[in-house]
Amino acid sequence: MRTLTVGVVAHVDAGKTSLTERILHEAGVLDHPGSVDAGDTRTDSLDLERRRGITIRSAVASFAWHDTLVNLVDTPGHSDFVAEVERSLAVLDAAVLVVSSVEGVQAQTLVLARALQRLGLPTVLFVNKLDRTGADPDRVLAQVGERLTPDAVPLGTVDAPGTPQAAYLPFVPTDGERADLRERTRAARVQPVVFGSAITGAGVPALLDALTDLVAEDAACTTPPGEDHHHLQDQDHDHDHDHEPAAGTVFKLDRSAAGSRLTYVRVTGGTLRVRDRLEVGGRVPERVTGLEVFGPDGLRRVEQVDRGRIAVLRGPVTARVGDTFGTGGLRARQVELGRPSLETVVDPVEPSQRGRLFAALTELAEQDPLIALRLDDGRGEVAVSLYGEVQKEVIATFLAEDHGVKASFRPTTPICVERVRAAGSAHQLIDVSPNPFLATVGLRVEPAPVGSGVDLALEVELGSMPPAFFAAVREGVDGTLTEAVHGWSVPDCRVVVTHSGYYPRQSAMHAGFDKKMSSTAADFRSLARLVLAEALARAGTVVCAxxxxxxxxxxxxxxxxxxxxxxxxxxxxxxxxxxxxxxxxxxxxxxxxxxxxxxxxxxxxxxxxxxxxxxxxxxxxxxxVTGPPPRRTRALPDPFAQVGDWGRVQRSWPAR
The missing domain is CATH 3.30.70.240 (Alpha-Beta Plaits)
Structure with a gap:
């Protein structure tokens, strides 16, 4: 049986969740489709989602359509939760981009369409709401051609648009036309278009046919033939032969009602079994203690999961979103729809709950890495990154309802960056005052193009000191660039190592290793932070909002x-x-x-x-920015406070 993982994406209010519900109904999973207004949808399972009528976290449902097992991923439409969409896109085989036949192509539609095109992800467009007053499929199709893609291919026509009787009339292609369209769709050279209504069901079976006929790969999973496709095979049967080691990608983390960690993975190769030991993210192997897959009635326990399935793992506790395991199968796509541009400081209403607040935010950050906690130990403040104000309200609700912590939020501020103005350099030599470290480090920092990242180059011989010391220099450089002259990060620059030197491992007579006589990685890590701070101060930075x-x-x-x-x-x-x-x-x-x-x-x-x-x-x-550059409080010791006054280093900097 073939497998296909499909994500449903759309601008908010285009009818994405309603379409998901109708698909599950047409596939026999639901007796009747749920309603966003009534708050009884399958995929919007959180109480907060049902109250607000929006999707906050991606959700998965599985069903069979003809000879294909479909994993359907419902994603948020609101731009504040674009990170959830991003994580889902990384593990999809294809996408359904929903466009309203009333509102047409909207701004978030453009963002999503461009991302799908960059990824080369096969996409079928579903023009929704044909039954709504004002529906104009011809106008919307023209918009699609003008604003999204010139390669949209309608698979049918519409009768009586704008009325409850609106119907979708599919074309009947020849075998040759179908084969050609299938090849071009799977290569993302064309985007088939189906018209319909999630509310009435018009066009939805044709959408499922298009996905399974035009997109699904021919590779099969191990579900035995003849199994009732509406009651998914558990895949817990034993194999007589040794199974291929599993490969996969972590795309979501959650907690069960009892508080245990749930790790959502897409199995991209091999077979995953209970009791397997996985090196998730290259870390220490951890044992899988439980496996669940999605079926018509929700999650079901199984003993193994084959390639193509989405599974929920129990056991691994160090997994992070984006981690991979195994070496076989497909690799996850690298997706970026935009980084958070705002942040806020979160305070507990009851000061005694500060520790509980931090623990709760840490758990939320595991589920959404882009929350990006910043802890200022000196002030006892915790800052989180945000996409928008709606996300702040959602975090507050989760803290109160799931963790019993009432929180207040300080005014939202933009997350700025610093750009290097010019080249600047500095160095400190070993055993030369005021350098307190047993290391020689010289660094030059230079501007770099936007989006190029941080490049560390060498003007010294790679063999001039042990690799561990060069790695420590890099750690020190990264630490300083995280909080630069004004406290903001420097995302793009070139740093060149111009000087290096160290004392090899030495011992006093009849004694063991003496760190007072020998260079350590800590020397290079700390000195690199100070030297780069001086180089940045000389180069100058401009704060950009x-x-x-x-x-x-x-x-x-x-x-x-x-x-x-x-x-x-x-x-x-x-x-x-x-x-x-x-x-x-x-x-x-x-x-x-x-x-x-x-x-x-x-x-x-x-x-x-x-x-x-x-x-x-x-x-x-x-x-x-115009006017005085805004400053950001620091979570790390401030190396810039030492620039120009190296005599203070020995007294105030944690040297070794």
Whole structure:
């Protein structure tokens, strides 16, 4: 039986979760599709998701369609939870991109479509809401061609759009046409388009046919033929031969109701069995104590899982999102839809719960690594990274309801970066005052192109000192670049090692190793931090704040009102257009807005647009700040405090 892992992605409110529910109903998993409004959907299982009517965490359901076992991954549509989408895309075989036939192509639709194209991920478009008043599939198909891809291929036509009787009429291709379309779809050279309605079910069976006929690979899993496909095979039968070692990718972490860790993996090769020992992320092997797969009734315990399945592991406790194990099978895709651009300090309402708050946030950070906890031991503060204000509200609810900790949040601030202005260098020689370390380190820092990362180069011989000391220099460099001159990170620069030297391992007569006479990795780690701090201070840095690209859909008659509001939020419009020819079509404004102004603009929008405006933003770039550069509190000892006053180093720096 073939396997196919498909993700459903969309702009918020395009009907993504409703489509997931209808698919599960058509596949026989659900007696009736759940409703987002009624709060009874299968995939939105969290109470908070049902109350708010949005998807917060990705969810998995499995079913069989014809000869294919389908793992269906429902992802969030709200841009504040784009990290969940990102993690899901990394393990998919294909995607369904949902577009509303009423609202058309929206800003988050563009973000997702571009990501799918970059990944070369086979994609089927589902134009939803055909039964809704205002549905215009021809207009939306034209938008798809203009704004998403010129390679969209409709697989049928629509009858009576905009009415409850709207129907999808699929074309009947010849065998040759089907084979050609299958080849091009699997190669992501074309994107088939199916029209339908998640509410009425129109077009949904045709969507499933398109996925299984055009996208699914021919490779088979070990489900025996003749098994009832609507009751998934447990795959717990024993094999007489030795099984191929498992390979896979961790894409989600969660906790059971009892608090035990659940590790979601996509098995990309071999066979995974209970009691296997896995080197997850290259760390110490850990034993798998339990395995579960998704079936019609939810999770079911099994003894083994074969290639292509999504499984929930119990046992490994060090796994992190993005980790891999094994060497066979497919590799996870590297996906990046945008980094968090905001942060806030979280305080417990009850000071006595500070330890409990940190433990709870640590658990949330395991599930969502981009929360990126920063702990300032000196001030006892914990900061978390955010995509937006909705995410802050969700974190507060999780803390209160799941961990019993009431938390308050300080005002949200943008996460800036520092860019190196020019080249700067510094060095300290071993046994030459004021250097307190048994090491020689010289470093030159230079600007580098945006997005190039940190490059460490050598102008000394690689054999001039042990590899462990070069590794320690790199650790010291990374530590200083995490919190640079003004406390912000330096994401892009070139650091060159210009000087190196050390004392080899020495011992006093009739004594053991004497660290006062011999260089250690700690010497190089600490000295590299100080030397790079001096080099950065000489080079100079400029603080740059995050800027989002926005798309704002507003009624045409209110464009002037909205344009007048944008300067109050430091937003700069670059383009105004009206997709389509209808007099009622919304105008689309696009431009740049500082990350810390997005929430304020979003709050003003309903008042300015009669509640009809839709704002979507995504982090686009960083721009130099005007006025005094903002400073960020440090979580690590401050090496810049020592620059220019090396005599203080021995007294205040944790040298060895």
């Amino acid at each position: 995050p800027v989002h690209r926005f798309e704002l859909e507003v009624p045409q008659d209110l464009v002037g009102t909205v344009l007048a509001e944008l300067p109050h939020h430091r937003a700069v419009p670059h383009d105004t257009r009206v997709p389509g020819t209808s007099a009622t079509a919304a105008a689309v404004l696009s431009g740049d807005v500082p990350a810390d102004e997005v929430h304020g603009l979003a709050q003003r929008l309903p008042h300015l647009t009669r509640g009809e405006g839709v704002l979507t933003t995504v982090l686009d770039h960083h721009a130099p």
